[in-house]
Amino acid sequence: MPVTDFEFKEKYRYKNGFGSYVETEAVPGALPVGYNSPQQPPHGLYAEKLSGTAFTAPRHENQQTWCYRVLPSCTHPPFEEDLEGPFNLTKPYSPASLRIIPNQLRWDPFDHDDQTDFVTGLRLIAGAGDPTLKQGIGMYIYAAGKSMNSHSAFYSADGDLLIVAQDGVLDIRTELGWLLVRPMEICVIPRGIKYQVHLPSGPVRGYALEIYQGHFTLPELGPIGSNCLANARDFQAPLACFSEDFGATAASGPNSYSITAKFNNGLFVTKQNHTPFDVVAWHGNYYPYKYDLGRFNTIGTISFDHPDPSIFTVLSAFSDHPGTAVADFVIFPPRWLVAEDTFRPPWYHRNTMSEFMGLIEGVYDAKKGGSGGFMPGGASLHNVMSGHGPDAESCEGARNAELKPMLVGKGSCAFMFESYLMVGVTEWGLKTCRKVQSAYNEHSWNGVKVHWKRPEGASTDGHLLK
Ligand SMILES: O=C(O)Cc1cc(O)ccc1O
Ligand SMILES: [Fe+2]
DSSP, X not given: OOOOOOOOOGGGOEEEOTTOOEEEESSTTOSOSSOSSOSSOGGGOEEEEEESSOTTSOTTTOOEEEEEESSOTTOSOOOEEOTTOOOOSOSSOOGGGSBOOOOOEEEOOOOOOSSOOTTXXXXXXXXXXXXXXXXXXXXXXXXXXXXXXXXXXXXXXXXXXXXEEEESOEEEEETTEEEEEXXXXXXXXXXXXXXXXXXXXXXXXXXXXXXXXXXXXXXXOGGGOSSSBSOGGGOEEEOOOOOOOOGGGOTTOTTOEEEEEEEXXXXXXXXXXXXXXXXXEEEESOOOEEEEGGGOBOOOXXXXXXXXXXXXXXXEEEXXXXXXXXXXXXXXXXXXXXXXXXXXXXXXXOOSSEEEEEEEESOOTTSOOSTTSOOTTOEEEEOTTOOBOOOHHHHHHHHHOOOSOEEESTTOEEEEEEESSXXXXXXXXXXXXOOBOTTHHHHHHTTXXXXXXXXXXXXXXXXXXX
């Protein structure tokens, strides 16, 4: 069900629609009419264009936003590399530092951290490819106990970041307006857009997926038709919202704003004497957005067999090869299972894609919950062609279950980042976090029983006895 318990605030008004062209102004008349870059934009604002695709990208892919702001973004001294910063990567970042292994991995819930904010609490756990080539993905765990300083902002030049709120509320101020993201909600912050994360309800923990290439889109619906899964109207874009604090009049003195850029998975910092949240109006189709996973219209079989999990795709980042995703964001929400004469949990499988999973809340139907199991705030990784499937207990339960209509996953939601890329794990993911469950394989699958009964007349070497 959709998340409904929110306190209405003027700042949480949104424009609905996925990939829509949005126009929003916090002050009437701030958007120039007809022009993008008039000689003198209204109210003494500067026009600044933010591109999300190459200028010459085909129309159906082209993404850009025109911002009308107090000062342009270039007005700051050079960046300096934050070598002491807490970001958990080797410096400079190299894809070669990732451990690319076939082992099935599962992590206990990741620790909360009172000392970090959203940026210092962001940990790369796994990934593939290279931000400098604009190819690949990064998967993150975040844990933060403090709001970001009100004079700071963060952006990533590496890609678009999809944030999955697992525990605690994120109140995100972006250059283009505010997004409130609660557990069971997600948001996407596109490459380059600056933001500041506040924690109105205390500590937070969650997951994030960065795509170094392309953008997230809605999956094709094929014969499903024009509705279902994530409907376009349920995606929400912020409205323009700005502060005034700049130059000699800056309330907090010179260069008191710090801007942190994630650039090739390193952090770089600059200072400036004006707030980056000074966009009074904007228009375009390149903007951050949020989505309430409770609005996902889940579909499934009403006859038999377990369909592919692609029916649960919320967002997909397409590769150049149709149907093969750089990354799919897939959820497993509560749903009715009615399949007859069917092994209802996920089948045992080996997948040409890699599967990173997390649990937002509840219990996942194919895995034990509780201590040592798959727990909210934990994760698992089943890399390319690494066999996996229900643990022994879930398997026996499913083989022997009475197959009446059953609601699975009530109060639960697992998700998957599925990618056609082979994924490597960072040092933090394998060691430093100290959450890897060393007995994952043994506990899950050692107890998988042999049910094979050799039919009368069959030999033990596969040949029929004459
Ligand atoms: O491995 C998993 O649990 C995820 C998954 C779920 C499903 O219903 C089918 C295939 C699949 O990989
Ligand atoms: Fe799987």
